Amino acid sequence: MSTAAKPGPDAAAHRRTGVVLLPGHDEHDTGDHPENSARIDAVVDSLVSGPDWDSFEVLEARSAEVADIARVHTRAHIDLIHDYSVSGPNWVDGDTLVSPGTFGVTMRASGAAMAAVDAVTGADRPAGRQRPDSLFCLIRPPGHHATADRAMGFCMFNHAAVAARYAQEELGVERVAILDWDVHHGNGTQDIFESDPSVLFVSLHQWPLYPGSGWLDETGAGEGRGLTVNLPMPPGSGNFEYLDAFDRVVGPVLEEFGPGLLIVSAGQDGHIADPLSSQALTVAGFDALALRSALLAHRLGIGLVAVHEGGYNIETLPALDHAVLAGFSGIPTGRFDRLSGPRGSTADRGDPVGWEPRIDQVLKAQKPFWGRVLEG
Template sequence: MQFGYSEACLEHDTGDRHPENPDRLRAIKRGLQKRHGVEYVDADPASTAAVAAVHDEDYVADVESFCERGGGNWDPDTVASDETWDAALASAGLAQWAAEDALRGADGRRTPFSLGRPPGHHAVEDDAMGFCFFNNAAVAAQSVLDDGPADSVAIFDWDVHHGNGTQDIFYDRGDVFYASFHEDGLYPGTGELDEIGVGDGKGATLNVPLPAGAGDADYLLANDEVLAPALARFDPDLLVVSAGFDAHRHDPISRMRVSTEGYALLTERMQEIRDDVDCPLAFVLEGGYGLDTLSDGVATVHETFDGRSPIDPDEDPDEDVVELVAEAREMHDLD
């Protein structure tokens, strides 16, 4: 794979004890050291205009001023330093590169994966939250829509937390399909089954709020029975995966049971959707706070694109998840 990476993203200083810290990127790079076929690309940072295409201009200016004053706690969870402005623009720019490079034809072993931080999927139009300042996936999607390579974009978010920011930004629009598999009831408390969009965007938001303890078989069932047919119907010009790795069974801040092999299986499913829908595919890093599980997760995505075939899970989906998936199919008229 090609990995978008910028040293500027290491300069976003959240403090010694914050779970979203530069060691996340360092761990990913260490985990990829012995894998062959790894290529790093440092893209241009996003412009303020590109960020303001999905965020309120006054909010963007407030973030810049906050960082120029030295940063601090924007809210109890979301921390900035004076270098955060440059890091946030670099992170958004890497996501833009991933989307644009996929649309230029980068696929297979050259599929792009943006390794930026701060992450983005909680950032709403006019506020930072959940470690996120600018919504990287949203900036990338809007950029390719504005510049013409794509008329429609799908974003699939497998982070354990619901991407409330991405959902909110596109909730009333029909040109961006947002789908999320996340832990029910976890921060930020959004992403209910009946949140399906409004106006032109009605039906273009899909949420599967999985119960705590959901594992590989549950995620695959939701993919096969809900996500895949919904994306086939939407028929996007580009599929972006908001790839968080905090649903891993050993991540310190979730209660889900996805294994490293489960992420390989999800990656294989993304390849199948790409082939079935005939659209480019790009990945954008979101969360993941156990350094070993994060680095293993990113590495297994790479290995899957490098030709490794993942092993199917032994367990069956939980009955509660079977019922949830049936409800989701009915909600989105997939039966």
């Protein structure tokens, strides 16, 4: 086990963090669809009236150019989203709605991620002006299900992928790591980078669950073999299982890869009260995942960009996103006790989830590629 991945209580406390806002995101009008504008509005309203707002760096999204999106998606796909918007509303797949404003909003959502990359790398500011250690893009629609040529699962353009390619091609970042803790597998991100040895994709997701991909044997292809790391979490997994997975696999693998930028696909839909999953993560769990990620980036001396993916309980999402920012910054977490259960796994509720056999399977699947940093 990598003891270096275990944060101490005061380790690198109070890193500088903040948000990238997306004004006008409600122009992606999905009505009462689970992925609706009230989600992000509730998060921003809560943060603005909360105790930490003044400490945050606050940026606004810019629009990506078509050329930025085209680093990741086919022209045919970009044109389709544009045309479906113009003639909208249209369903682009069974659960993904495109309204007349969608094209512009999802272009700006990708642009938010690019602006965050600029900021955490210092590319947007003169030498000497402090850069944030991390930024959380409060954006919608989400992106991680979008493949190079297909919209699905509420996603049109893959913002994490666009940001990764932007960092590589415009800012000279050689290797990028993408950590996806959304409860659904980031099939789009995997699809885009599975043959690319310069981008590591690590995903923690409930399995089985939509979209059905993300099993252990999906480990990358061609030159990217070994650089797709899937951790299919049994239904009912909570804080203990997710943090055990981070400490025993995610952290050591990310650190060994040695990226120049860490992008987190931050979906908080693995929360115990989320309507779209059956995981048992609590606010404290998301705080801890964010803290571990931020400390990892700190040790590597790299910036961290989080892009908002899922999270569909509007009552709990503000606290969850606040917890992510708290973890990034090192803000003490006592204020979250109200919503935090002890460890929060179903195992604690007397409902074993078969975690030990599963983590053994994960370690066995990854040993051929990462054996030098994995134990057990």
